Amino acid sequence: MNGTIIETKNLTKIYNGKIKAVSDLNLEVKEGEIYGLAGPNGAGKTTTINMLITRISPTGGEAIVGGYDIVKNSLDVRRLIGVVPQDFTADEDLTGRENMMMVSQFYDVPRQKAQENSNTLFKLVDLEEAADRLVRTYSGGMRKRLELILGLVHEPRILFLDEPTLGLDVQTRTQMWNYVKEIQTRLNVTIILTSHYLEEIDELADRVSIIDHGKVLITGSPEELKGSLNGDIVTVTLTDQKSAELMKTMQGIVEVNEVGPNTLRIKVASADESLPKIINFISQHSLSITKLTVQKPTLDEVFLEYTGKTIREAEGGDEARKLAMNMRRARQ
Ligand SMILES: Nc1ncnc2c1ncn2[C@@H]1O[C@H](COP(=O)(O)OP(=O)(O)OP(=O)(O)O)[C@@H](O)[C@H]1O
Ligand SMILES: [Mg+2]
Structure with a gap:
């Protein structure tokens, strides 16, 4: 356990001899973790996934997935992995269950095993009632849940999820997060997840690589990355401009900006330590405040940095x- 299950060395993809979609990518994914690939549109996330699932071949570098080389042993790689692509793949004119059976035939899963696995998986994502309905009658969230389990019917060791919540409303997205966590813990699979929603990566990923223009900018756990910014934000609104000016003179703060009427955005190394000092300052100078909030950095701020x-x-x-x-x- 906790060995390396995916490793890439200088993995590179240049489309049509000119578009460098992925450039010298080095990743190391540990068995059992949820590994996030985060980045904006066009960062190279899908291209990276498509190379790792052996759908397209790299133009440079190499990658080992579950012990197999993606180019030399692509068939072995395919047996180990499940894939939930960015676009829908389920057949709308079949029921959810028929789709599951079709995928399981594709993977040569014996019929009875496929039926058992399907039942477990439909239950896992609360689709039991809809299993025998045509997929065309499903809502967007139900389709995404079906896609999620279509990637699991053959019991893969590694699951690739490309933008699992794209286009879903906030509430349905939060539901999907719970299903993904359930899958990780109950089915014991390693999950590679791409998203351009950084809050999704923050919620789900044990470790993340932020990529932009095909290159890894930084890798770590969301906590490490946010911690590396070395700064929390305290926003304080005072009752008048004079108080705000005085507040700005406080010692020991990293940076202060006025962001609204009598409102200061104060960056401090650690809110836990600075907050008492700020409160002291306010009371010593008899300032009065109408609002005070503390914000820990988000992955969005890491991206910005x-x-x-x-x-x-x-x-x-x-x-x-x-x-x-x-x-x-x-x-x-
Ligand atoms: N088949 C292709 N032929 C040529 N260029 C491509 C092809 N697929 C992707 N690209 C280009 O490669 C770059 C990376 O695209 P990719 O789809 O990997 O990004 P992504 O991070 O998945 O983006 P998104 O968040 O929009 O899904 C982009 O510039 C894209 O236009
Ligand atoms: Mg993509």
């Missing part, structure tokens, strides 16, 4: 680039 932009700006940037490219093409 390492790329100089927010993940949404990065996505906007890519869209803007695509648009510019299309416009150039249209002119040619």
Whole structure:
């Protein structure tokens, strides 16, 4: 246990000789963990997954999955893994159960075993009642849950989830998180998960690599990454401008910015230690406050720290680039 189950060395994919989608990627995934690949649109997440599941071949570097080389032993790799792709794959004109049986035939799972596994899996994601309905009658959340278990009917050791909650509303997304956690603990599989929702990665991943433009920016547990920023944010709203000005003069704070009327965003090394000092300062100078909140850094702030932009700006940037490219093409 806790050995390395996936390892990549300088894994690289260049599409059509020019688009460098993944560049010298080095990853080490430990058995049993949920490993997150986080990054904006076009970062190279799906390309990385597609190489690891042997759907496309790398143009450089290598990767070992479950002890097998993805290029030399691709059939062995395929037997060990389950895949839930970014796009829907289930047949809408079949029932959920018929889809499960079809996938299990594809993997040569004996019929009785397939039936048993299907029952367990439908129960796991609360789809028992819908199992015999046509998939076209499913809601978006039900489809995603079906896709999740379609990747598990042959009892894989490793499950790849590419954007498991894309397009789902917040409530359904939270439900999916619980199912993914259940799968990790009850079925004892290693899970590789991609997402451009950093809060999803924070919630689910034991460790994460943040990638942008095909390169790993940083790897660690969400706690380590957030901790590495060395700063919590205390936001305090005072009753008047004079108090706010005085508050700014407090010693021992990393950075202070005025972010609204009489409202200061104070960055401190550790809120646990600084909060008492801030409260003391307020009472010593007889300042009065109307609001005080403490915010620990999120993975969004980690992304900002390492790329100089927010993940949404990065996505906007890519869209803007695509648009510019299309416009150039249209002119040619
Ligand atoms: N088949 C392909 N041919 C050419 N370029 C491709 C192909 N697939 C992906 N790309 C390009 O490779 C880069 C990485 O794409 P990829 O789909 O791996 O990103 P992603 O991180 O999964 O993004 P998203 O969050 O949108 O799913 C992008 O610039 C994309 O346009
Ligand atoms: Mg993708």
